[in-house]
Amino acid sequence: MLSPPRWETNDDVAMSMVTHGYGIAAPGAPPYLMFSNVLWGYMARSIPAFGGLLGYSSATIAALLIACAGLTYGMLRLGAGRVLSLSAAGLLFVRPMLFPQFTVNAGMLMVAAAILWCVHSVERPARTLVASALLALLSYVIRSQECLLVLAVALPLLPWRPLRSRRVQVVLLAVCCAIAAAAIFDHRAYQTKEWQEFNALNPVRARLTDFRAGESLRNRPDIVERHGYSLNDVALMEKWFFVDPGIANPVRLDAMLSEAGPLPRQDHAWANALISLKALGHPSLWVFVVVGVLGAMLRPSRGLFMAWAIFLAAIVAMGFLGRPGIIRVYLPVVSLLAIAPLLQGARAVSVRNRALFALLLMAVAVNAFNVLSESRSTNTVDAHARARIAGFPDYPVVIWGGGFPFEAAYPVLGASQAVLDYKLYGLGVSTLAPFSVAHAEARAGRGMIARLLSGEGVPLVASDEEIRLLGVYCREHHGGQLQQTERPPEAAGGPSRYRCVQGR
Numbered sequence: 234m235l236s237p238p239r240w241e242t243n244d245d246v247a248m249s250m251v252t253h254g255y256g257i258a259a260p261g262a263p264p265y266l267m268f269s270n271v272l273w274g275y276m277a278r279s280i281p282a283f284g285g286l287l288g289y290s291s292a293t294i295a296a297l298l299i300a301c302a303g304l305t306y307g308m309l310r311l312g313a314g315r316v317l318s319l320s321a322a323g324l325l326f327v328r329p330m331l332f333p334q335f336t337v338n339a340g341m342l343m344v345a346a347a348i349l350w351c352v353h354s355v356e357r358p359a360r361t362l363v364a365s366a367l368l369a370l371l372s373y374v375i376r377s378q379e380c381l382l383v384l385a386v387a388l389p390l391l392p393w394r395p396l397r398s399r400r401v402q403v404v405l406l407a408v409c410c411a412i413a414a415a416a417i418f419d420h421r422a423y424q425t426k427e428w429q430e431f432n433a434l435n436p437v438r439a440r441l442t443d444f445r446a447g448e449s450l451r452n453r454p455d456i457v458e459r460h461g462y463s464l465n466d467v468a469l470m471e472k473w474f475f476v477d478p479g480i481a482n483p484v485r486l487d488a489m490l491s492e493a494g495p496l497p498r499q500d501h502a503w504a505n506a507l508i509s510l511k512a513l514g515h516p517s518l519w520v521f522v523v524v525g526v527l528g529a530m531l532r533p534s535r536g537l538f539m540a541w542a543i544f545l546a547a548i549v550a551m552g553f554l555g556r557p558g559i560i561r562v563y564l565p566v567v568s569l570l571a572i573a574p575l576l577q578g579a580r581a582v583s584v585r586n587r588a589l590f591a592l593l594l595m596a597v598a599v600n601a602f603n604v605l606s607e608s609r610s611t612n613t614v615d616a617h618a619r620a621r622i623a624g625f626p627d628y629p630v631v632i633w634g635g636g637f638p639f640e641a642a643y644p645v646l647g648a649s650q651a652v653l654d655y656k657l658y659g660l661g662v663s664t665l666a667p668f669s670v671a672h673a674e675a676r677a678g679r680g681m682i683a684r685l686l687s688g689e690g691v692p693l694v695a696s697d698e699e700i701r702l703l704g705v706y707c708r709e710h711h712g713g714q715l716q717q718t719e720r721p722p723e724a725a726g727g728p729s730r731y732r733c734v735q736g737r
Contacts, residue, residue: 236608237646238294239615241334241561243639244268247659248335249289251668252277256643257632257659262668263422269335270374270419285647293645296338296371301326303345303368310352310361313575317590321575324524324597325568328517331608333645339376340565342368343383347391347569351576353401354392362401366408373412379562382547386566389539390573427667433483434475434665440490441470442662444555449493460489465705472634472699475664476671476681479710505552510545512558513567516607520600521567527592528574531585537573544570571596615641622726626692629656629674630728631681633695638726686711690718690732700731707733 240246247257251267252274254260264274273292280288301322308318325344329337349365352358372380395401423432440446447467450457457464466480475481513522529537544566551557574589618641642652656670658681664671674680684691685707695703704715711733719730 236331236605236612237644238331238333239608239611240640240643240645241332241337245289245293245333245335246639246643247661247663248274249277249287249643250657251663252289253287254668255653256655257657257661257663257670258668259670259673265422265666265668267663267666269376270415271422272415272418273374276374287647290645290647293333293335293338296342296375297326297329297333299368299371300338300341300345301330303364304341304348307345307348307352307361308572308575310356311348311576317575317593320590320593320597321572324521324571324593324600327601327604328564331604334561336376336379336561337564339372339379340383340562341568342372342375343380343387344565344569346372347383347387348576350391350395354395357395357398359400362395362404366404370408370411370415374415377416379565382562383565383569385547386540386544387569389536389543390569390576431665431667434481434486435662437483437486437490438470438475438481438662441467441486442473445471446490446493447471450489453493456489456492460485460492462489463705463709465702465709469702469706472702473660473662473664474633474702474706476660476675477706477710481665502553505555505557506549507552508557509548509552512548512560512563515558515560516603517560518563518567520596520603521564521571524592524596525567525570525573528571528589531588531592532574532577534577537570537577540570540573615644618642618726625652625655625727627651627654627656628692629658629670629679630692630694631658631660633660633693633699636694636696636726685731685733686713686735687732690716690730692719692728692730694726694728703731711735 248266248268250256250258251262252264254262263271264278265271266274277289277292280291282288283291304325305318305322308321309315313321325341329341346365346368349361349368353361353365369380369384372383396405447470450467451464454464457467462480462485469480470486513519525541529541547566548557548563551559551562575593615638618638622638622642637657642648642655658671658674659669660671660681663669666672671681675683681691685703693700700715707713707715713733713735715731716734717729717731721727721729
């Protein structure tokens with residue numbers, strides 16, 4: 234029995250919240266998704282809820298179905314046959330359907346766009362050219378970086394002859410203009426006065442949360458002290474604690490980081506590159522890598538070699554930049570490389586094609602077994618998590634770290650109204666964003682620090698390590714002692730309540 238789909242990461246949960254104004258997002262704010270183009274947010278919001286299924290979920294499922302249909306149709310038109318085409322679709326889309334994730338969705342749309350381009354180069358129908366262009370544009374607005382990565386890897390595999398056609402040139406120009414317009418619209422959306430505080434902190438924030446600049450600071454405590462910080466402050470920033478403007482001061486942080494020197498990951502660039510390469514053996518990827526490598530051996534070509542070279546160079550470069558082993562970024566690319574050998578001479582009947590066919594069928598079976606097993610196991614865990622947070626309060630609660638089960642509480646196919654009524658004061662990348670509950674509470678004088686220092690305290694879901702850091706913060710910045718004034722029932726997932734008692 235198939236399990237219901239589950240969000241792969243909490244990024245999509247947060248983006249659905251921003252789209253529809255619940256959870257971490259205050260109602261009524263524009264759907265500025267930050268990770269996707271704002272146009273995608275407006276498109277998802279325009280879809281009415283149906284049977285508890287929110288517009289963002291509907292848009293996600295629709296994007297995957299469109300990509301799957303485009304790939305299957307393209308394989309059929311290229312002569313792969315029904316069984317082979319459906320097998321390729323099954324191999325590529327089992328995981329994205331059961332564990333949807335916006336980066337993967339964007340990549341799969343671009344894979345389908347590339348295959349439809351190949352169809353157009355053979356048959357020259359205008360509809361496949363237009364469909365390829367529209368899928369590429371949709372891929373871009375969902376996740377521009379992934380769209381461009383898949384395109385870069387696909388370029389050596391694509392026929393270039395259609396570029397001589399006037400019609401193709403016009404369509405490509407139209408797509409480029411549409412992408413440029415979408416990019417400009419997205420950029421301008423974040424240039425308003427409301428976003429100034431977020432924009433000022435975000436580049437400095439990324440150096441601490443994403444690129445581990447705190448490692449350099451821990452090696453130079455004298456620099457930290459000279460700029461009026463403590464090592465505990467550095468640890469707080471690394472854990473997304475942006476609620477105290479005295480600590481989350483972009484000017485002071487930038488000056489301190491500049492004095493500390495280059496990012497530490499530059500010293501471990503080759504180690505990070507190795508992590509990127511080792512990630513190809515991840516349970517979500519290895520089947521695709523094996524199929525792609527064996528397929529390239531069975532049907533070698535210069536285009537395949539160049540595509541693999543571009544992909545490996547790209548993931549090594551990401552490792553050098555401090556972002557190694559990002560599985561969701563790699564999955565669409567290895568999916569493309571797995572089926573790329575099938576695009577060459579798919580109509581031919583040969584021993585090599587039969588071997589590719591057998592290899593693909595085995596891969597489909599292995600991958601389906603792995604993904605379905607993971608899905609059933611995950612859904613069992615999620616059911617327990619949902620039971621644990623039953624009775625969670627509907628007043629604003631600070632959520633810090635991974636203590637709240639976002640993916641379990643907000644399923645793809647819809648959460649209960651009681652769960653949609655939760656108000657989550659999230660400490661994360663969106664804390665200072667104008668749409669967030671955190672921003673609205675702070676403007677109303679009910680920010681986390683104000684409540685921490687008040688007599689009632691602040692309701693908080695956090696790990697023991699984060700509570701320890703908060704206790705040091707209370708002592709260093711307010712001369713107080715952190716006290717837990719309320720705790721949830723045993724085995725419950727509700728908030729505890731803490732206050733910083735001053736004057737002791």
